Amino acid sequence: MLANIVIQFMNGLAGASSLFLVAAGLSIIFGVSRIVNFAHGSLYMLGVYLAYTLVEFFGRSSIFGFWGGVLMAALCVGLIGVLIEIVVLRRIYRAPELFQLLATFALVLVIKDAALYIWGAEDLVGPRAAGLRGAVEIMGKRFPQYDLVLIAIGPVVLGLLWLLMNRTRWGTLVRAATQDREMVGALGVNQSGLFTGVFFLGAFLAGLGGAVQLPREPAQLMLDITVISDAFVVVVVGGMGSIGGAFLAALLIAQAKAFCIGIGDVSIFGTVFSFSKFTLVVEFVIMAVVLVVRPWGLLGKQQGVQRGAFMVEPPLYPLNQTFWIVVLAIVVLLGLIPFGGDNYLLVLLIDIAVFALFAVTLHFLMGPSGMVSFGHAAYFGLGCYGAALALLKLKLPMELALFAAPLAGGLGALVFGWFCVRLSGVYLAMLTLAFAQIAWSVIYQWDAFTGGSNGLIGLWPSEWLKNRAVFYAFALVLCVGSILFLWRVVHAPFGYALRAGRDSALRADAIGINVRRFQWFGFTLSGAFAGLAGGLFAFSKGSISPETLAVSRSVDGLVMVLLGGVQTLTGPVAGAALFTWLQDSIARNTEYWRAILGLTILVIVLAFPQGIAGFTKQVAARIGVMRREAV
Amino acid sequence: MLTVEGLNTYYGRAHILSDLALQATAGEVVVLLGRNGAGKSTTMKSVIGLVPAESGAISFDGARIDRLSPHRIARLGLGYVPEDRRIFTDLNVMENLEVGRQKPRDGAPTWTPERLFELFPNLGRMKDRPGGRMSGGEQQMLTIARTLMGNPRLILLDEPSEGLAPVIVEQMARTILQLKAEGLCVLLSEQNLHFAQMVADRAYIIEKGRIRYSGTMAELAADAAVREQYLSV
Numbered sequence: 001m002l003a004n005i006v007i008q009f010m011n012g013l014a015g016a017s018s019l020f021l022v023a024a025g026l027s028i029i030f031g032v033s034r035i036v037n038f039a040h041g042s043l044y045m046l047g048v049y050l051a052y053t054l055v056e057f058f059g060r061s062s063i064f065g066f067w068g069g070v071l072m073a074a075l076c077v078g079l080i081g082v083l084i085e086i087v088v089l090r091r092i093y094r095a096p097e098l099f100q101l102l103a104t105f106a107l108v109l110v111i112k113d114a115a116l117y118i119w120g121a122e123d124l125v126g127p128r129a130a131g132l133r134g135a136v137e138i139m140g141k142r143f144p145q146y147d148l149v150l151i152a153i154g155p156v157v158l159g160l161l162w163l164l165m166n167r168t169r170w171g172t173l174v175r176a177a178t179q180d181r182e183m184v185g186a187l188g189v190n191q192s193g194l195f196t197g198v199f200f201l202g203a204f205l206a207g208l209g210g211a212v213q214l215p216r217e218p219a220q221l222m223l224d225i226t227v228i229s230d231a232f233v234v235v236v237v238g239g240m241g242s243i244g245g246a247f248l249a250a251l252l253i254a255q256a257k258a259f260c261i262g263i264g265d266v267s268i269f270g271t272v273f274s275f276s277k278f279t280l281v282v283e284f285v286i287m288a289v290v291l292v293v294r295p296w297g298l299l300g301k302q303q304g305v306q307r308g309a310f311m312v313e314p315p316l317y318p319l320n321q322t323f324w325i326v327v328l329a330i331v332v333l334l335g336l337i338p339f340g341g342d343n344y345l346l347v348l349l350i351d352i353a354v355f356a357l358f359a360v361t362l363h364f365l366m367g368p369s370g371m372v373s374f375g376h377a378a379y380f381g382l383g384c385y386g387a388a389l390a391l392l393k394l395k396l397p398m399e400l401a402l403f404a405a406p407l408a409g410g411l412g413a414l415v416f417g418w419f420c421v422r423l424s425g426v427y428l429a430m431l432t433l434a435f436a437q438i439a440w441s442v443i444y445q446w447d448a449f450t451g452g453s454n455g456l457i458g459l460w461p462s463e464w465l466k467n468r469a470v471f472y473a474f475a476l477v478l479c480v481g482s483i484l485f486l487w488r489v490v491h492a493p494f495g496y497a498l499r500a501g502r503d504s505a506l507r508a509d510a511i512g513i514n515v516r517r518f519q520w521f522g523f524t525l526s527g528a529f530a531g532l533a534g535g536l537f538a539f540s541k542g543s544i545s546p547e548t549l550a551v552s553r554s555v556d557g558l559v560m561v562l563l564g565g566v567q568t569l570t571g572p573v574a575g576a577a578l579f580t581w582l583q584d585s586i587a588r589n590t591e592y593w594r595a596i597l598g599l600t601i602l603v604i605v606l607a608f609p610q611g612i613a614g615f616t617k618q619v620a621a622r623i624g625v626m627r628r629e630a631v
Numbered sequence: 632m633l634t635v636e637g638l639n640t641y642y643g644r645a646h647i648l649s650d651l652a653l654q655a656t657a658g659e660v661v662v663l664l665g666r667n668g669a670g671k672s673t674t675m676k677s678v679i680g681l682v683p684a685e686s687g688a689i690s691f692d693g694a695r696i697d698r699l700s701p702h703r704i705a706r707l708g709l710g711y712v713p714e715d716r717r718i719f720t721d722l723n724v725m726e727n728l729e730v731g732r733q734k735p736r737d738g739a740p741t742w743t744p745e746r747l748f749e750l751f752p753n754l755g756r757m758k759d760r761p762g763g764r765m766s767g768g769e770q771q772m773l774t775i776a777r778t779l780m781g782n783p784r785l786i787l788l789d790e791p792s793e794g795l796a797p798v799i800v801e802q803m804a805r806t807i808l809q810l811k812a813e814g815l816c817v818l819l820s821e822q823n824l825h826f827a828q829m830v831a832d833r834a835y836i837i838e839k840g841r842i843r844y845s846g847t848m849a850e851l852a853a854d855a856a857v858r859e860q861y862l863s864v
Contacts, residue, residue: 169729176719176730183717186679187731188705188781 003139004262010138012258013251014147014216017154020250021209022227023234024161024243025202031178031241032198035089035100036426038555039107041228043203046111047077047210048219049119052126055214060127067129074208081203085196091606093195098372102562103605105555108224109598115221117592126214146215153212157205158247165243174198178241225551229433233287236430239300248298253283280441284434288419291431295423316368316499316569319491331480338469346468350540352580353472353479357533359560359572360483361526367566368490369522370502371420374429375436376557378416379409379527381549383534385443388456388544393449398462402535409531410524412439417523421516424505436554444546455545459538475536482529487569489525498522563601632657632816633678633709633785638687640677640840647673648840651687655785655818660811662831662848663820664862670840671820672714675789678818679711680704691785708736710783714790714820716774720763724754727762727773731780739784740813747776750806768799775806786810788819792826804829824862828852836861 026040054076055069084107092100132149135142165171173194177184185191210223234253238245260282263275290298338346362376386408390401416435420428443450450456465471489495500508501515508515538544547553556579564575582600586593633655640648648670655661665671676682678689680701689697696704705711719727728744735741748755751772757765762773771791778786788807792800800823807817807830821827827834827848834851836844844857851857 169732172722172726172729175726176722179719179721180717182681182701183713183719184730185701186681186705186711186713187777188702188733189730190702 003141006139007141007143008258008262009255010143010147010151011262012255013154014150014254015258016247016250016254017150017157018209018213019230019234019254020154020247021157021205021212022231023238023246023250024157025205025209026231027235027238027241027243027246028174028198028205029202030235030426032174032181033089033093033195034097035093035104036097037202038101038104038228039084039111039224040202040206040231041224041226042108042111043077043081043206044210044227044231045115045219045221045223046080047073047207048126048214048217048223049115049124050076050207051211051214052119052124052219055127061130063131065130066127070208070211070214073211074204077207077210078200078204081199081206082196084203085199088602088606089199090192090195095605096566098366098562098566099605102559102601105559106598106601106605108228108555109594110602112221112224113592113595113598119219121221123218123220125218128215150212150216154247154250157208158243161243170194170197229437229551230283232430232433233283235297236427237287237290237297239297240426242297242299242301245297245299253286256282256286277445280445281438284437287434288431288438291423291427291434292419295427316490319487327484331476334476335473338472343468346472347540348581348584350468350472350475350536351584352577353475354533354537354540355556355560355580356573356576357479357482357536358530358557359564359576360486361530361533362557363561363566363569363572364486364490364526364529365523366561367569368495368502369498369519369526371424371519371523372429372432373420373554374433374558375551375554376432376526376530377549377551377553378432378436378439379413379530380534380537380553380557381443381546382412382439382527383409383531384538384544384548385450385456385534386531387535387538388459389450391459392456398460398465398539402532402539405535405538406528406532409534410528412531413524413527414520417520417527421519421523433551433554436549436551440546440549440551443549450546453546455543455547457543459542459544461539465539471540475540478532478536482532483573486525486529490569494518494521559601563604632692633818634688634690635674635678636688636690638674638677638689639685640673640682641685642673642682646840648677648684651837651840651842653835653842653845655816657784657816658811658814659832660807660817660819660830662827662834663818663837664822664824664827664834665820665837666822666862669837671837672789673840674837675711675714675787675818675820678704678787679709681711705781705783706733708739708782708784710778710781710786712775712778712786712788712791714793716767716770718762718765718770718773718777721761723759723761724765724773725758727777728780731777733781736782736784739782740815741782742776742779744780747779750779750809751776768795771795771799771803772806779810783815785816785818788817790820790822792821792823800826801829824858 022040022044026037029035029037029040050073051070054072055066058069059065088103088107089100092103129146129149132146135144136148165175173184173189177191177194181191184194234246234249237253238247238249257279260275260279265274265276334349337349358380361379362373365371365373365376383405387401387405390396390404391398396404416432420431420435423431444453446452460466461471465474497508497513497518500513501518505515534548537548560575560579561572562575563579564571564573582597583593586596590596635651635653638648638651639646651670651674653661653663663671663674673682677684680696680699684697687697688695691704691707691709694707696707696709719730722730725744728747753769754772754776757769762770765773775788775791791803791807795803804826807819810817819831831848833847834845835842836857838861843861844851846854
């Protein structure tokens with residue numbers, strides 16, 4: 001028994017090292033550049049793949065070949081980080097935060113397809129480390145030699161990073177820039193050089209974290225998303241910008257995972273409770289608990305607004321008569337399409353209607369309410385499953401089952417939102433991600449009730465809706481009606497209160513608005529309508545799977561909203577239409593649709609670094625200046 | 632040494648500085664006087680490049696600097712001390728000084744932490760204290776010391792007396808005169824006429840982003856009407 005515990009503990013330590021390396025890199029990059037680098041998991045993935053190739057190249061059987069390959073892989077990833085910084089991110093440091101996020105999403109897509117092109121879709125199993133293939137005996141149990149080395153790597157890197165940050169001029173500048181990068185520039189320090197260096201270090205650490213995992217896990221294309229969510233959790237639990245905190249959090253989470261695997265199935269009062277299934281959620285449960293108890297993470301400090309990075313949301317224009325007339329005209333036009341369109345076009349249009357509603361509900365949170373959700377797919381997916389289970393398990397007619405969709409989405413948002421509105425900014429976004437992952441893994445693993453990874457099938461609409469064109473009209477009416485309702489809410493007193501809370505929580509509080517409660521209701525409302533979108537989606541497809549609430553779906557939603565522009569009401573609808581159409585038309589023609597989509601987004605981001613709304617405003621300001629000068 | 636001509640600066644569409652012109656020559660202390668919101672801080676920020684000017688020319692030692700980024704301007708020997716101090720609160724005194732350090736520069740006094748601790752004895756007694764745990768006066772000393780570590784030839788001091796206790800204000804005045812004695816050119820902004828009279832040779836009065844008056848401190852002292860119009864609250 002004791003031996004088992006010791007071995008699980010050692011396993012936990014070994015797992016923590018790589019996790020710490022990735023998280024430390026993410027944390028350092030965030031600290032200085034304030035960019036939440038979604039592509040950090042992709043850099044890790046590149047580390048694994050490059051190590052696979054380079055170890056082969058240097059010779060897998062020699063010690064030099066293995067470690068040389070690992071180090072070279074990490075260095076290459078560091079240089080890729082530099083390239084990314086110089087080509088993309090440097091141009092958008094002054095852009096709105098969410099726009100930067102969009103750029104790093106785009107990088108995720110591009111890097112994934114680059115890896116697919118170079119290394120193929122098959123998992124690549126790496127060699128075991130030369131000279132460390134054996135195992136040692138610890139209390140009568142065998143423990144891999146290589147894992148002992150891994151255990152040492154974490155603390156060694158932590159020590160080196162501490163020296164770098166506290167005993168060198170470069171480290172001092174990095175810490176200063178984390179607090180006030182504008183002032184550092186005014187004191188004569190070249191920020192560009194500093195930022196490039198920081199990206200090299202962060203990417204190097206991600207690459208190293210991936211490369212050292214090569215003997216333990218195969219190189220595969222899903223690593224980017226799994227690793228980035230793990231790394232986010234570690235950084236948030238440890239406290240943004242705290243390297244020591246990242247180490248502590250990595251230990252805590254790796255230990256919790258190791259013990260869940262170690263304990264396995266336990267029978268409590270006759271019911272079998274599977275701890276090994278719990279591994280998929282345990283880190284998110286830890287994060288949720290930590291964020292509620294210590295909102296800034298274990299060793300983090302309250303984040304002030306970084307100097308020189310201040311953004312003011314422009315006001316929304318009131319909805320006037322012209323607006324309603326234009327909307328009405330477009331809806332009528334859309335309603336006429338079935339009479340001329342083919343079946344394929346109808347499928348696409350239904351998708352667009354559903355995702356437009358999904359994007360608008362997300363925008364309702366991100367824009368007017370000021371709460372960015374990284375896990376909005378949870379409410380969409382809960383809607384899918386709510387409707388599906390009502391139909392299949394409760395045997396309700398389809399029309400009634402559809403009511404279960406907003407109910408399920410809204411209920412989920414009511415519960416999760418209660419926790420989320422206690423936080424703000426990146427921390428809030430992370431908590432939404434955590435809850436989405438928890439919901440996902442419950443559905444993914446509860447085979448008996450939700451069908452597990454296979455999902456649920458046989459979700460067909462009632463007889464009168466069987467015809468595609470009729471279903472399209474049905475979906476259109478519901479989606480457009482919901483979208484218009486949400487837009488109206490933004491301009492109702494409830495919407496004013498939400499926007500006041502976003503712009504200045506303190507002042508809103510001072511004039512008697514219970515900001516938290518309004519945000520909570522806003523969150524719930526958004527979740528309910530996202531659920532409705534999910535319900536319509538389920539009945540339009542006939543089957544659903546846990547994919548409907550996976551991280552990638554949440555990311556899709558974010559891309560839709562950001563592409564269209566978070567500062568306008570109609571933007572998310574346009575973004576959803578463009579995204580759905582692009583995804584559909586590119587995906588049919590090439591295997592590499594992600595890369596094309598990613599590159600398109602990058603071009604848009606680089607061409608309009610202030611966002612499309614910001615760009616038009618800049619042009620207007622220019623014209624204003626020219627006029628004044630002419631007078 | 633520093634020449635500003637026809638400077639126009641905007642925040643978005645708001646016109647903050649209009650055709651602003653001023654000069655500072657080597658070895659003198661020049662004060663920019665004006666009420667709250669007159670444009671003093673914006674002038675300083677435009678010179679150091681933090682708020683880029685829309686039009687106009689800013690020259691330092693005969694070379695145009697108005698299109699340069701702040702770090703390039705700072706490296707020419709132009710030091711900036713912000714109004715709100717902007718101390719790195721997580722860094723201790725020595726580390727704050729380290730961030731400001733630049734190479735020794737011809738024609739400017741060379742500063743080391745030891746020399747700065749002679750100028751600001753308080754700082755020398757708290758070398759390891761984080762900036763966040765210092766009093767306002769100590770932070771004001773540190774922000775000036777940090778900028779001096781760059782060995783500037785000209786230093787922009789944005790409202791150095793603001794929010795300080797009277798005894799510290801006097802100490803600040805002595806410090807500025809010491810800097811002048813070292814050969815530094817000082818351009819400071821102030822609302823406090825009394826403080827300006829202790830240290831400055833010449834004054835500009837700024838109101839609504841325009842220079843309304845320019846003259847020596849003696850001339851200003853003699854002109855009660857100007858003081859009444861632009862400076863009395």
